[in-house]
Every structure is written in C-alpha cells, then in structure tokens.
Amino acid sequence: MSPISRGFHGRRSDEAATPGRVPPGQYVTHDFPVLSAGPTPHTPTEAWTFSIRRARDVVKSWTWEEMRALPAETVTADIHCVTRWSKLDTQWQAVSVDTLLEQAGAEAAYVLAFSDGGYTTNLPIDDVSGGQAWVAFGYDGKPLEPEHGGPARLLVPHLYFWKSAKWVRGLELLDQDEPGFWETYGYHMYGDPWREQRYAGD
C-alpha cells in the first residue's frame, strides 16, 4: 500500500482530457523532449543506408533514395517515453517495416535495431511487423531533425520510446533475444507502457 503524500493533490488533467490514452505513471507533454546518451550524430543522406543483416552479413540494403522511393504513409500515434512524458497524436512520414522485411525475405524471432553512434535496442519480430513499426524520416510534414533521430529513426509507438531507435541504420535478425543498449543497463527487455515495464523485473 502506498502511503498518502500529505498535501499532494496532483494535476490529473491528462486522464480527464484524454481518457484511456495515457498509460500509468505517464503525463502528457506538448513539447518534444530529447533524450539520448551521447552527442547527436549527423550522417548525410548521401552516406546513409539501411540494412537488414543476419550474423552481420547484409541480407538487403537500401540507400536513402531507395528508401524514399518505397511506399510511405502518414502515421498518427501516441508516444510514451520511459522518463514519463507521453505525447499524443504525433504525426510521422514513414515506411512500414513490413515492406522492408518482405523485400529482404527476412525471417527471425527477434531483431536488434542498430544506429549511428553505437545505440542498439531489441524487439520481437512480432512487434516490428503487422503494421506496428516504421522507419520514419518525416515529422509533422518536415524532415526529421537530427536531435529527434533524423535522418531516420525507428517508430514503434506501442512500446516505450527508447525502442524507437534514433539515427537507425538497420535491423540485425536474431533467433534469440539479446539486450540492446538501455536493456543492458537494467531497462526492460520488452517495454510495454501499459504494463509499466520500465525496468528489468517490472
């Protein structure tokens, strides 16, 4: 039983204004906060590729132009950061990961997304397929800014936002789950915001 915090009333406007849309322990922000572990990389699109790999061998790779020539869609989604902010109705321009997996003929149980700067994060294949995950290069109708992960980031809005790897450069296909960057430091392997899976054991 949590003790009552004497004199605490709370703002609690979020749940009233947007019932059922804010996971437990989260609050709604209208800013777009930035969180990352190091300096922002700046990879020019001429040098950018996106690769699907297995055991480090490239199965299929796309240049920036090839990626942008793939069918793109506008995705509207609520996003939830493990540091407790949620942002509702964000709008992205993105290519579905389904398209990429299909073109690569990829089969796996898990993927490890990898990024410029060395960041990685792990996801089950079932969570990056079936219309649940994208490679996003646009935000609000404009190119995605570097501090928010541009030129392109992964977008997996149903999981905590650290799974939506910034500066993404590809997916490594795995048969078994492997912790990525934050997962190694004690964050949850799966990260479902509705079950508040912030840290290992949650």
Place this chain on the structure above:
Amino acid sequence: MAGTAVRRRLTWQVATVAAVRDETATVRTIELAPPDWAGHRAGQHLDVRLTAEDGYTAERSYSIASAPGEPVAITVQRLEDGEVSPYLTTELRAGDELEVRGPIGGYFVWDADSAASPLLLAAGGSGIVPLRSILRHRAHSGAVVPARLLYSVRSWPDVIYRGELEQCAGSVSVTYALTRQAPPGWTGHRGRVDATLLADVAWPIGREPVAYVCGPTSFVETIAEGLVSLGYPPQLVKTERFGGAGGS
C-alpha cells in the same frame, strides 16, 4: 558502448525524509532514509512516487545528488507549472514518507576506482546535480584524476551548491557562465557557453579526457557537439538531457 549488466528487480519502498535544505530560492535538497538501499553509483537517478488521498499517483525521476556511501539525497528544482516538483520543494518536510525506487541507470556514471581519464564536467542549471555526486565521490575516494567543471547558470544566486563548489575550488577548476545576469564586478564569462570558452575549459584531446554533460537539451546539444568538433570521440561524451517538461 557495451556496459556491465545491471539486471535486478527494483521495488518501491517507503523512505523517510531525513532532512530538507534549500540550495537556492527554487531548489531544495531532500535527504532520504530508505529502509533497503543497496548503494548507488555517482551519476545514477531514482524514481519518486506521490499518492493523493484518492489513490491518484504521479511519478518522476530525479538524479541522485549524494556520493556513493552517503545517505541518498536528491536535489529538485521547482518548476512553476510542474506537478511533482512544487510538492517536493515546498510541501515535503523532514519526517514525511516518500515512495522511491532505485538506483537506476548505468551509463551516465563515474566510478573512482576505474577512473584514469581527466574529467570534464559540464552542467546547465540543475544539470549540476549528478555531476555534484561525481565530484563528491571523487573527493571522498581521494581520486587523483584532474577535474574541471563548466557550469552554466542564469545568475549568481541560481548557483546550486555554491558554498561547496567554492570549497573544492582548490582541487577542481570551476568556470561559471552566467547567462542572464552577472553581479557587479563579475570578471567571469557572461552569456551562454560559446566555442571559445568551451575550447578554453575542455581538456586537450591528447589528455584522453572523458566528458559528462547534463542540462537542458539546448545546452547539452551545444556542448556535446562543441566537444565533438574539438576532437572528442562521441563515445567519451556522456550526456543526460532534460527536455521542456522533463523532471517536472
């Protein structure tokens, strides 16, 4: 970027507030006595949960301000439109109970035992908090690695831990940048940190330094990118950012 696995369950516990101390007009340090604290590393944070009478809860994360081995403490800046920070900085008093869990985080940490590289610490505003834990840890452990602190803050009265930073001036070189207002006779830097100041303060890359940068996004972006352009390898520039609403 490989790290040591830190995977164990973090459970909520009810800590007693041992003491509160005002650092500035809007910043307060809260010393906690949790019943079961495994110890923390310099740079880690913890989670706080408040519960209203009807069961409504709010949670936030705060950097740990104390050094490893010291009673766990957080330092909180009051954000006027915040939900949790006004409570922690005005309502909460010694003897109250506060739900916490932690420590959390294993990347933005500094361990005196394994430290050989000169330390460059850069703080924007309340970004000083985890860096203060690092500085105290360094002092307590007798570490001999040289340290420099670059601290950007609005005005002199907004300097958090001012007395303590003055006391450690012999062993740590502290450079302030006062961004809004400087006291009469101020001979230090006025305005935001620029490339010249950063190049002056940053250890030359040949010394193989490591940098810890904490503050609001714009500050962290400027410093981190400035260090990279001075030749710092990105993996040796560790950052912790709080965005607009972060930590409210």
